Amino acid sequence: xxxxWKENPAPAYQAIKALVLxxxxxxxxxxxxxxxxxSLASDKDIIDAGGYVLWPSHPTFxxxxxxxxxxxxxxxxxxxxFVTLVGTAIALAVTIALAYATSRPVLFGRPxxxxxxxxxxxxxxxxxxxxxxxxxxxxDSLWSLILPGALGAFNFVVLRTFFMxxxxxxxxxxxxxxxxxxxxxxxxxxxxSKAVIAVVGLFYAVGFWNAFFNALLYLNDTSKWPVQVIxxxxxxxxxxxxxxxxxxxxxxxxQSLQMAVVVVALVPIAMVYPFLQRHFTxxxxxxxxxx
Amino acid sequence: MLKSTxxxxxxxxxxxxxRRDWQMVLLMIPGVVFLLVFFYLPVLGNVVAFQDFQPYxxxxxxxxxxxxxxxxxxxxxxxxxxxxxxxxxxAVQLLLFFPVPIGLALIVxxxxxxxxxxxxxxxAYLPHFLSWVLVVTLFQQSLGGAGxxxxxxxxxxxxxxxxxxxxxxxxxxxxxQLVWKDAGWAMIIFLAALTTVDVSLYEAAAADGAGRWRRxxxxxxxxxxxxxxxxxxxxIGDILSVGFEQFILQxxxxxxxxxxxxxxxxxxxxxxxxxxxSGAAAGLAKGVVGALLLWGANSxxxxxxxxxxxxxxxx
Numbered sequence: 296x297x298x299x300w301k302e303n304p305a306p307a308y309q310a311i312k313a314l315v316l317x318x319x320x321x322x323x324x325x326x327x328x329x330x331x332x333x334s335l336a337s338d339k340d341i342i343d344a345g346g347y348v349l350w351p352s353h354p355t356f357x358x359x360x361x362x363x364x365x366x367x368x369x370x371x372x373x374x375x376x377f378v379t380l381v382g383t384a385i386a387l388a389v390t391i392a393l394a395y396a397t398s399r400p401v402l403f404g405r406p407x408x409x410x411x412x413x414x415x416x417x418x419x420x421x422x423x424x425x426x427x428x429x430x431x432x433x434x435d436s437l438w439s440l441i442l443p444g445a446l447g448a449f450n451f452v453v454l455r456t457f458f459m460x461x462x463x464x465x466x467x468x469x470x471x472x473x474x475x476x477x478x479x480x481x482x483x484x485x486x487x488s489k490a491v492i493a494v495v496g497l498f499y500a501v502g503f504w505n506a507f508f509n510a511l512l513y514l515n516d517t518s519k520w521p522v523q524v525i526x527x528x529x530x531x532x533x534x535x536x537x538x539x540x541x542x543x544x545x546x547x548x549x550q551s552l553q554m555a556v557v558v559v560a561l562v563p564i565a566m567v568y569p570f571l572q573r574h575f576t577x578x579x580x581x582x583x584x585x586x
Numbered sequence: 587m588l589k590s591t592x593x594x595x596x597x598x599x600x601x602x603x604x605r606r607d608w609q610m611v612l613l614m615i616p617g618v619v620f621l622l623v624f625f626y627l628p629v630l631g632n633v634v635a636f637q638d639f640q641p642y643x644x645x646x647x648x649x650x651x652x653x654x655x656x657x658x659x660x661x662x663x664x665x666x667x668x669x670x671x672x673x674x675x676x677a678v679q680l681l682l683f684f685p686v687p688i689g690l691a692l693i694v695x696x697x698x699x700x701x702x703x704x705x706x707x708x709x710a711y712l713p714h715f716l717s718w719v720l721v722v723t724l725f726q727q728s729l730g731g732a733g734x735x736x737x738x739x740x741x742x743x744x745x746x747x748x749x750x751x752x753x754x755x756x757x758x759x760x761x762x763q764l765v766w767k768d769a770g771w772a773m774i775i776f777l778a779a780l781t782t783v784d785v786s787l788y789e790a791a792a793a794d795g796a797g798r799w800r801r802x803x804x805x806x807x808x809x810x811x812x813x814x815x816x817x818x819x820x821x822i823g824d825i826l827s828v829g830f831e832q833f834i835l836q837x838x839x840x841x842x843x844x845x846x847x848x849x850x851x852x853x854x855x856x857x858x859x860x861x862x863x864s865g866a867a868a869g870l871a872k873g874v875v876g877a878l879l880l881w882g883a884n885s886x887x888x889x890x891x892x893x894x895x896x897x898x899x900x901x
Binding site for chain 1: 600603604606607609610611613614616617618620621623624625626627628629630631632634645689690693694696697698702705706707708709710711712713715716717718719720722723724725726727728732733734737741766769770774775777778798823827830831834835838849852853856857862865866869870872873874876877880
């Protein structure tokens with residue numbers, strides 16, 4: 296029902312709103328659509344259109360078959376998937392444990408909390424980070440992509456704020472029934488926080504999937520490159536992939552192949568995110584405002 | 587910033603507390619180890635900014651040279667270029683990016699149809715989750731020399747426009763990318779703030795004959811003020827980090843003259859150029875100035891009677 300103060304907007308205002316929001320949405324959607332269409336286009340479509348295809352007349356998955364058939368690209372996809380899955384699992388475990396422990400008035404809770412919050416203020420800097428990673432022997436190891444990203448202060452704050460709102464009586468009664476803290480976290484707190492954990496998990500997963508700079512910094516070995524670095528090297532900088540690197544002879548039209556790389560970098564995120572979208576607001580608000 | 591969870595003064599001796607809390611302490615350990623190794627150790631590692639750091643000698647054996655690295659930076663025109671670019675880009679971002687999500691939120695909030703609103707939000711949030719590599723690639727494929735916009739221009743018999751490679755318009759390109767990627771996402775927080783406005787205020791104002799614009803000016807905007815100030819403070823604390831990946835990715839195509847910022851300077855001087863100490867000095871200077879700016883902006887906000895991010899004790 297329309298409240299009193301929301302009278303029907305004048306047509307002029309409606310038109311302006313439609314123009315602004317519609318324009319914004321189109322500018323977001325069109326490049327993505329063009330890229331997807333071009334990745335699905337046949338060689339003939341691309342040559343006819345002179346590069347980009349708005350709607351492929353003979354859609355083909357040839358470019359994707361090439362990507363997934365192995366070679367440098369195939370490996371990069373595996374690397375990214377591995378880093379994302381393992382990284383998210385580790386990061387969630389570390390963050391949940393720390394956020395839960397500091398969400399209650401416990402021994403050492405306060406100094407540890409301050410330790411985390413200080414990281415929000417100051418960044419250690421690229422060079423010292425690099426030196427530490429190097430000193431630990433993590434250069435050219437996939438752990439260099441995973442471990443430095445295993446605790447995000449923002450995600451910590453989101454989880455901790457949520458855990459603090461779990462009623463203390465609930466935990467107290469479980470404790471009286473003889474449950475350990477580990478048990479309480481696993482059986483009571485985590486099931487109650489599923490939605491927030493899912494959102495924080497998404498934030499972490501996106502971070503790991505998108506990791507580009509760390510890979511550039513820490514990995515020289517091309518066989519360990521994740522998708523984002525491949526995307527930069529072979530699409531953005533336009534270096535061409537040899538048939539050997541692709542593992543396929545003859546290679547398909549470079550345009551559709553490049554666009555397929557773009558789509559591979561994009562699709563996993565576009566797939567998960569609609570399911571979690573309705574929980575975003577809560578996560579962002581607890582993290583940003585209350586934090 | 588966080589509501590303090592003051593430990594209840596139970597008067598328990600340490601041993602008893604330990605017996606009660608040891609599992610919780612155990613849960614903290616992985617996170618604390620992580621913080622020590624990947625935050626506090628690198629923070630200490632900043633001492634290389636005060637050394638003539640030689641990688642084969644290591645931190646322990648490299649020679650100390652006091653503030654020499656900072657003096658070198660001071661004399662280095664490239665550093666000043668990077669600083670100037672950083673400040674310029676930050677100013678452009680602040681002026682041209684910051685108001686966009688507020689405007690979008692106001693429009694979305696005024697939509698009557700919930701379906702439209704949800705559709706728009708779904709589309710507008712999406713780019714936030716794409717990597718910078720992907721965003722820059724999408725821009726290049728759209729606006730680059732061989733991109734589809736220039737393809738269309740050529741088909742129409744017009745000259746292509748060098749959107750992606752012109753150093754003079756680079757700040758605008760950077761803001762356009764930022765708006766594309768994050769304006770929709772940044773809108774969330776304003777939308778949330780708008781839902782907390784007491785609707786009876788609108789009712790009362792409407793009953794008193796306040797029109798659309800008066801209600802916007804006297805009710806909607808004041809209720810966003812706290813959030814706007816908060817985000818401005820955070821932005822100011824972050825002003826020297828204008829967007830590292832975005833610049834690294836485009837430095838080649840527009841040239842360092844326009845795209846070198848403090849972060850890329852640190853990377854190219856230190857990691858690529860091997861001048862570790864200058865790089866670390868630039869990075870440290872940036873970190874310290876950033877923290878000071880954040881603190882300064884926050885105390886200014888307090889003085890203006892806004893809550894800011896860090897609640898003052900007792901406030």
